[in-house]
Amino acid sequence: MASGAKPRVKVPKTAAAGDTITIKTLISHKMESGQRKDDDGNIIPRSIINRFTADFNGQNVIDVTLEPAISTNPYFQFDAVVPESGEFTFTWYDDDGSVYDTAKKITVS
Amino acid sequence: SGTSVYAMVAGLPAFASLTDDAISAFTGGAATGEGAISLTAPEIAENGNTVPISVDAPGAAEITIFADGNPVPNVATFKFGPLSASRSASTRIRLAKTQNVVAVAKMEDGSFQMVKANVKVTIGGCGG
Amino acid sequence: GNWARLAAQQQLTQDQLLQFDTFGNVSLIHITDIHGQLTPLYFREPSINIGVGGNKGAVPHVTGADFRKLYGIKDGSPSHYALSSGDFAALAQGYGRVGGLDRVAMVINAIRADRPDAILLDGGDTWHGSYTCYKTQGQDMVNVMNALKPDAMTFHWEFTLGSDRVAELVEALPFAALGQNIFDAEWDEPTDLFPPYKMFERGGTKIAVIGQAFPYMPIANPRWMFPEYSFGIRDENMAAMVEEVRSQGAECVVVLSHNGFDVDKKMAGVVPGIDVILSGHTHDALPEPVVVGDTIIVPSGSNGKFVSRVDLDIRDGRMMGYRHKLIPIFSDVIAPDPKVAALIKAERAPYLAEMAEVIGRTESTLYRRGNFNGTWDDVICDALLSEREAEIALSPGVRWGPSVIPGQDITREDIFGVTSMTYGEAYRTEMTGEFLKVVLEDVADNIFNPDPYYQQGGDMVRTGGLGYRIDVSKPQGERISNMTLLTSGEPIDAGKSYVVAGWASVNEGTEGPQIWDVVENHIRKLGTVTVQENNSVEVIGV
Ligand SMILES: [Mn+2]
Ligand SMILES: [Mn+2]
Numbered sequence: 090m091a092s093g094a095k096p097r098v099k100v101p102k103t104a105a106a107g108d109t110i111t112i113k114t115l116i117s118h119k120m121e122s123g124q125r126k127d128d129d130g131n132i133i134p135r136s137i138i139n140r141f142t143a144d145f146n147g148q149n150v151i152d153v154t155l156e157p158a159i160s161t162n163p164y165f166q167f168d169a170v171v172p173e174s175g176e177f178t179f180t181w182y183d184d185d186g187s188v189y190d191t192a193k194k195i196t197v198s
Numbered sequence: 199s200g201t202s203v204y205a206m207v208a209g210l211p212a213f214a215s216l217t218d219d220a221i222s223a224f225t226g227g228a229a230t231g232e233g234a235i236s237l238t239a240p241e242i243a244e245n246g247n248t249v250p251i252s253v254d255a256p257g258a259a260e261i262t263i264f265a266d267g268n269p270v271p272n273v274a275t276f277k278f279g280p281l282s283a284s285r286s287a288s289t290r291i292r293l294a295k296t297q298n299v300v301a302v303a304k305m306e307d308g309s310f311q312m313v314k315a316n317v318k319v320t321i322g323g324c325g326g
Numbered sequence: 327g328n329w330a331r332l333a334a335q336q337q338l339t340q341d342q343l344l345q346f347d348t349f350g351n352v353s354l355i356h357i358t359d360i361h362g363q364l365t366p367l368y369f370r371e372p373s374i375n376i377g378v379g380g381n382k383g384a385v386p387h388v389t390g391a392d393f394r395k396l397y398g399i400k401d402g403s404p405s406h407y408a409l410s411s412g413d414f415a416a417l418a419q420g421y422g423r424v425g426g427l428d429r430v431a432m433v434i435n436a437i438r439a440d441r442p443d444a445i446l447l448d449g450g451d452t453w454h455g456s457y458t459c460y461k462t463q464g465q466d467m468v469n470v471m472n473a474l475k476p477d478a479m480t481f482h483w484e485f486t487l488g489s490d491r492v493a494e495l496v497e498a499l500p501f502a503a504l505g506q507n508i509f510d511a512e513w514d515e516p517t518d519l520f521p522p523y524k525m526f527e528r529g530g531t532k533i534a535v536i537g538q539a540f541p542y543m544p545i546a547n548p549r550w551m552f553p554e555y556s557f558g559i560r561d562e563n564m565a566a567m568v569e570e571v572r573s574q575g576a577e578c579v580v581v582l583s584h585n586g587f588d589v590d591k592k593m594a595g596v597v598p599g600i601d602v603i604l605s606g607h608t609h610d611a612l613p614e615p616v617v618v619g620d621t622i623i624v625p626s627g628s629n630g631k632f633v634s635r636v637d638l639d640i641r642d643g644r645m646m647g648y649r650h651k652l653i654p655i656f657s658d659v660i661a662p663d664p665k666v667a668a669l670i671k672a673e674r675a676p677y678l679a680e681m682a683e684v685i686g687r688t689e690s691t692l693y694r695r696g697n698f699n700g701t702w703d704d705v706i707c708d709a710l711l712s713e714r715e716a717e718i719a720l721s722p723g724v725r726w727g728p729s730v731i732p733g734q735d736i737t738r739e740d741i742f743g744v745t746s747m748t749y750g751e752a753y754r755t756e757m758t759g760e761f762l763k764v765v766l767e768d769v770a771d772n773i774f775n776p777d778p779y780y781q782q783g784g785d786m787v788r789t790g791g792l793g794y795r796i797d798v799s800k801p802q803g804e805r806i807s808n809m810t811l812l813t814s815g816e817p818i819d820a821g822k823s824y825v826v827a828g829w830a831s832v833n834e835g836t837e838g839p840q841i842w843d844v845v846e847n848h849i850r851k852l853g854t855v856t857v858q859e860n861n862s863v864e865v866i867g868v
């Protein structure tokens with residue numbers, strides 16, 4: 090799954106200082122649970138995103154541990170406070186060691 | 199009508215005790231209160247493979263989610279950082295059959311809060 | 327009996343059917359669940375429609391003679407024929423066919439002559455259910471409905487055309503496509519294609535119409551056909567929309583709903599501030615609205631059989647009163663609108679020869695509506711058992727499908743009327759006795775759960791070759807017992823596998839011949855269809 094895991098995020102472009110903003114994130118990933126069998130009856134090995142973090146200017150917003158019960162294309166929605174202008178960074182950690190990330194700038198007035 | 203769904207067969211054993219064990223592991227056996235945590239889940243899942251849930255526990259340091267009818271009850275743990283505005287989050291989860299979703303919050307004062315919601319996973323219906 | 331003669335003596339007139347003392351300052355016209363039926367048809371109302379929980383014994387869960395007694399309807403009267411079961415075949419001979427969108431157009435014209443700016447609302451299940459609708463992927467219905475000039479519409483079976491086709495048709499609609507509960511599944515947000523509501527200004531009054539699509543679409547129908555969307559009841563969002571339209575000056579709030587009647591009743595109690603719910607999906611027709619708090623709920627039947635007219639007196643931002651009439655569309659009494667009649671003829675012309683082909687003949691009334699097997703379902707199950715060489719047949723408990731009366735030819739169009747859909751493959755598979763029980767229990771809970779928000783508004787899955795007892799008062803898992811394989815009389819063995827044929831699977835990739843071909847082959851072999859009384863389901867706990 091190292092290739093093709095596409096992250097997408099929705100972050101407002103602007104906010105007032107101290108505002109609460111809502112962030113939504115999605116990443117394309119099949120989240121193979123490790124409990125399914127292939128046509129020959131063999132267990133398909135587990136291969137999931139096991140951790141997701143969101144940070145703003147180096148400070149943490151949320152840190153999520155994912156188990157195989159999280160659906161295909163993991164989706165998260167959560168709220169952040171933005172004290173100043175800066176950049177959100179979003180990071181997804183794959184079982185196979187791959188790390189996917191993306192960033193979004195926000196201007197605080 | 200749900201006349202031909204082969205994938206989801208009933209008769210899975212009850213995993214509730216596994217969930218109790220997992221909750222105890224999270225709380226260290228401490229008692230759990232209720233009322234300061236809420237869990238929003240659909241009464242009927244549109245799709246057991248992707249069930250939207252939301253948790254909200256003002257004052258929580260972290261919230262962990264279990265599904266008591268899944269073979270492995272653990273679903274996710276949310277740890278809230280200094281820039282988290284509300285101690286709430288939404289995600290989408292897999293439910294193997296009709297069961298309870300359980301959310302347990304560890305509050306900043308070290309106490310625990312718990313809430314459950316039953317979600318019906320149906321193999322299909324008929325239409326008017 | 328002699329109902330036929332009595333009926334003929336009734337001398338119904340169009341003026342009588344349309345008579346209405348115009349009232350207040352706003353008129354609503356509601357039509358719903360047409361299911362692709364452009365032309366007049368027979369439609370037998372159910373003789374069994376069980377209510378559970380708080381709706382036990384409440385309308386619309388009252389049928390036949392009990393229904394007539396409740397509303398003071400005379401036996402053999404036009405209302406008996408239109409609204410209730412009992413003596414159906416005889417009354418059908420006398421009163422003739424019902425519906426036809428050219429007749430519906432005439433009724434709408436007449437209401438608009440009284441009230442030129444009446445709001446016409448279509449409750450959905452419109453682009454589905456007939457030969458021409460299937461062949462044109464809904465285009466025939468869109469073209470004819472556009473000629474009626476609706477102001478808004480909501481949806482259910484339309485989505486089984488697939489989301490691409492739905493988007494194509496909706497984008498071209500000259501009226502609003504509403505659904506406050508139609509959300510983008512990926513981001514859980516409202517869509518641009520289906521706005522939640524539309525504001526109208528009529529007679530100096532601001533009216534908001536909020537759309538409510540069928541909440542259980544991804545469960546009751548194949549979700550792989552419209553994966554972009556999520557539905558649900560979303561009554562909290564409904565409440566927010568009511569507040570939003572009130573804050574924008576709406577003096578009257580109308581919900582155009584495809585919830586089904588009992589769900590609408592519950593929602594009216596949960597969401598404050600709705601004046602009128604125009605109720606569709608469960609195909610109920612009632613001669614007067616049901617009132618819940620300050621909300622009136624108006625169910626308008628199905629298959630083009632009825633048009634509801636609701637006149638409202640809106641003053642000082644409030645609904646001060648209403649006047650209502652459920653107008654039955656007796657097709658021999660109401661003249662067709664010539665323009666719409668010509669349009670329907672043109673839509674049907676390319677398919678007329680293949681539709682009109684006679685496949686067989688029936689000596690029994692063929693109907694579907696009712697909580698358990700109707701005679702049409704028995705024919706379909708028999709077709710599955712014999713054509714697919716199965717021990718057990720399953721047929722979906724949908725509520726649409728016109729009736730055929732004794733002595734009538736069965737045409738290909740008649741077969742499509744009860745089978746047409748975009749996932750009609752007749753599968754053949756093996757199921758264990760245990761799994762069959764799960765299926766029956768699961769579907770039963772979608773109908774007989776005492777909480778209306780768990781009810782999907784269909785009827786029980788129809789069975790062939792399989793008998794059972796159902797206690798509707800029990801919880802899920804305990805309703806079904808005494809499952810019996812009818813050919814041998816043996817109890818169904820939980821661990822044993824049975825060969826099962828069925829159709830309308832919600833699973834992607836289901837294989838098999840189309841159900842209409844299976845049924846056609848079966849009826850062709852029979853020549854004449856006679857359906858024996860079906861006692862294979864024993865219902866208790868009512
Ligand atoms: Mn319908
Ligand atoms: Mn419907």
